Amino acid sequence: MRETSVSGLSWRPLVLFASFVMHFVLGLSGDSNTGVKAESNTSSNRRGAKVILILVGFVAVAMFSFFLYKLWQKKKRDEQYARLLKLFEEDDELEVELGLRD
Numbered sequence: 001m002r003e004t005s006v007s008g009l010s011w012r013p014l015v016l017f018a019s020f021v022m023h024f025v026l027g028l029s030g031d032s033n034t035g036v037k038a039e040s041n042t043s044s045n046r047r048g049a050k051v052i053l054i055l056v057g058f059v060a061v062a063m064f065s066f067f068l069y070k071l072w073q074k075k076k077r078d079e080q081y082a083r084l085l086k087l088f089e090e091d092d093e094l095e096v097e098l099g100l101r102d
Contacts, residue, residue: 021055
């Protein structure tokens with residue numbers, strides 16, 4: 001049975017995705033028009049920063065939820081394995097009481 005560990009996850013795709021998102025969101029708020037006021041540019045940058053923070057927050061919550069789910073799965077699997085071992089362990093006291101062993 002192959003176990004998957006939470007620490008074995010690859011962070012490279014996530015970092016790559018985050019860098020693309022930051023590049024394109026910040027790139028969309030750049031100076032494409034020369035007649036744009038400085039105030040609208042700063043408000044656009046603030047809006048872009050808010051969007052990035054919200055996205056990072058959603059990703060963090062999703063990753064934390066995934067980690068907790070994997071931790072819960074491991075705990076349930078360990079409990080089931082303990083039950084299975086308890087089911088098949090030999091009970092010496094019961095055999096002595098029944099007279100099967102001395």
